[in-house]
Amino acid sequence: MEDEMRVAVVGQGYVGVTGAVSLARQGHQVYGIEYAPGRLRSLVDGRAPVTEPGLQQELTLAMETGRLRFTDRIGDTHRRQPFDIVLITVGTPPNEDGSADLSQVHAVLGEVAALLPAPYVVLKSTVPPGTSEALLAAYPHIRQHYAYNPEFLNQGSALDDWTSPSRIVAGVGSAAVAPVLRELYGAPACPWVVTTPTSAEMAKYTSNTFLALKISFSNEIARLCTTSQVNVDDVMRAAGCDPRIGHAFLQPGLGFGDSCLPKDTAALQRWAAGRGIATPLLDAVIAINRGQPQLILDTLQAELGGDLSSSEVAVLGARYEPWSDDMRAAPSHAVIPLLLSATAGVRVWEPAMKAEQIEEVFHGVRACPDVRTALRGARAAVVLTEWPELIEADWAALATELRAPAVLVDGKNCLPPERMACLPLAYRSTGNRLTAPADSSAVRPTPSP
Ligand SMILES: NC(=O)c1ccc[n+]([C@@H]2O[C@H](COP(=O)([O-])OP(=O)(O)OC[C@H]3O[C@@H](n4cnc5c(N)ncnc54)[C@H](O)[C@@H]3O)[C@@H](O)[C@H]2O)c1
Structure with a gap:
């Protein structure tokens, strides 16, 4: 098994909760970060907030091992014991005109970019091409630690898709990030496409x-x-x-x-x-x-x-x-x-x-x-x-x-x-x-x- 990492997964929707449960099952120490009070309460009580085959059992098991916890306080938790890596899985819902509403991504990035010592930052939400570069222009100090790594799971088979992905696309801000992602995911047997953040963003939409x-x-x-x-x-x-x-x-x-x-x-x-x-x-x-x-x-x-x-x-x-x-x-x-x-x-x-x-x-x-x-x-x-x-x-x-x-x-x-x-x-x-x-x-x- 890969070395244990301390991981925060910000946004506990379909993607985030699947990821948090799966990473804890792999042996990492995981905090699911969720700011919606009702959803957080349900998670802290051990109830899966979304319907997905197998999710409730896996959530219960992961919490019993003590490797999966939930909080709304990423800053305090990081100060007590720093995260190695922060995955961002917040929503990117449509605006009225069909464009992607990036407000959740912007809010989280601002908070995560201020964490010290700086963790690796991996954005998984689906965002239009150029979004990562715009974020990196606003927070240039995170480039060395940044990747855009889109998620391809399907609802209905989300846990299996996470564990056995068809491919991993890593749009890296620097060459140092790809090995960290390999360690995080435990090198699943699938093709890896290591590319620029903008190409990875376009790959997801494609x-x-x-x-x-x-x-x-x-x-x-x-x-x-x-x-x-x-x-x-x-x-x-x-x-x-x-x-x-x-x-x-x-x-x-x-x-x-x-x-x-x-x-x-x-x-x-x-x-x-x-x-x-x-x-x-x-x-x-x-x-x-x-x-x-x-x-x-x-x-x-x-x-x-x-x-x-x-x-x-x-x-x-x-x-x-x-x-x-x-x-x-x-x-x-x-x-x-x-x-x-x-x-x-x-x-x-x-x-x-x-x-x-x-x-x-x-x-x-x-x-x-x-x-x-x-x-x-x-x-x-x-x-x-x-x-x-x-x-x-x-x-x-x-x-x-x-x-x-x-x-x-x-x-x-x-x-x-x-x-x-x-x-x-x-x-x-x-x-x-x-x-x-x-x-x-x-x-x-x-x-x-
Ligand atoms: N649902 C899917 O099947 C799927 C598959 C692949 C990719 N994606 C992409 O992944 C992203 C997440 O999708 P989803 O369906 O899980 O979204 P979702 O809207 O179901 O969940 C997002 C969660 O993030 C939380 N959140 C937002 N801002 C936060 C903050 N600052 N701190 C803590 N929590 C915060 C929300 O309360 C919500 O619980 C989207 O960009 C989506 O396009 C989704």
Whole structure:
């Protein structure tokens, strides 16, 4: 095992708490620094403040070893016993115009740059190219100890991604910092890209915008499949088998709506616009994504004869992903208001939220305790989250709850199409998923990726 280091991780959101727990598990002495009182209290009491598979158990174990503690006082803790290294994992949320709000980063950097003796400073938050150089111009004395080291973890597999990253990108202020990062991370078996801070910042945006591009591209192809006898699932499976393309993120549906891709694509677009650089491809990626919620409404209107003002619609799921409670840019925030403006009533079933929460977040809807109640008497149902309860449901029984002629719009393309085809309702998805070969029994099905 690598030598033990004394580490502060400033900002205990999805990235910070995952990092703090993982570094403590590696054997470092870790302080999670969090300034939001409610979140800090929860951490000090041993409760994970975000939902992430395995996080609660690992947090409990790490705290029991005494290697993980939480505080809001980085200065006092450093004075008592200095940190070797400070990781900064604070938020960089979008401003109104889409640019990245760097106020949390600026505030922390100011505090960390004043610590004596000077620790290594590693910024992990996603920031636009040039941010590190601007910070280093304001605090030149930290350059020798500074790195920009973007984080690539995915919510849902955050702990595994931290422990076994696909690559480590280190944008270093000086050559002395790379060995310190290797010691911190215990040299995981993955490629290292050691570069300048600005290149590392651009590398993070490049990765996220490319993932967003794959999703918007899939949605564009899916629209072509909708209007012809083309099965979009087969098309994507065939294209993804090419290792140059790959299956990941080749998923038509509601578009990207996690906490990173919408904000990072918008921030890069704003960054380029501020420099007078055109981004036609990025603009299209974002425009396609923004149009996906409207497709749900268009489909309902086409199926239910244009006017929805006397129709009740059941929304099934409001989270972007079942395994994450991060709702920051979930498509439900766009789809539900569109439905409310067009239909008689919207009922929402979301098993991870309490009824009061649902009705507070989505003003004007009626929360339902189960799928059956949500469907009862509605003309349409819209699936916004791939909850296992929906995929495995007895749809033959559930379909009878809807008022005929009914429509089921599968916004996540997650329900089994062969079972949906037999139901007494119109099953609609993003792209056509129902077209099958003339003699499908002769074709051995290939498992989906
Ligand atoms: N969430 C992800 O999946 C993910 C993945 C990769 C990269 N990132 C990037 O990592 C960064 C962090 O993301 P997140 O989702 O964890 O953010 P978050 O908003 O969930 O968490 C940030 C935390 O920092 C705390 N904070 C802010 N200023 C502070 C200060 N001065 N002192 C102490 N605590 C402070 C906030 O209270 C909050 O708890 C962002 O830049 C994001 O783009 C996120």
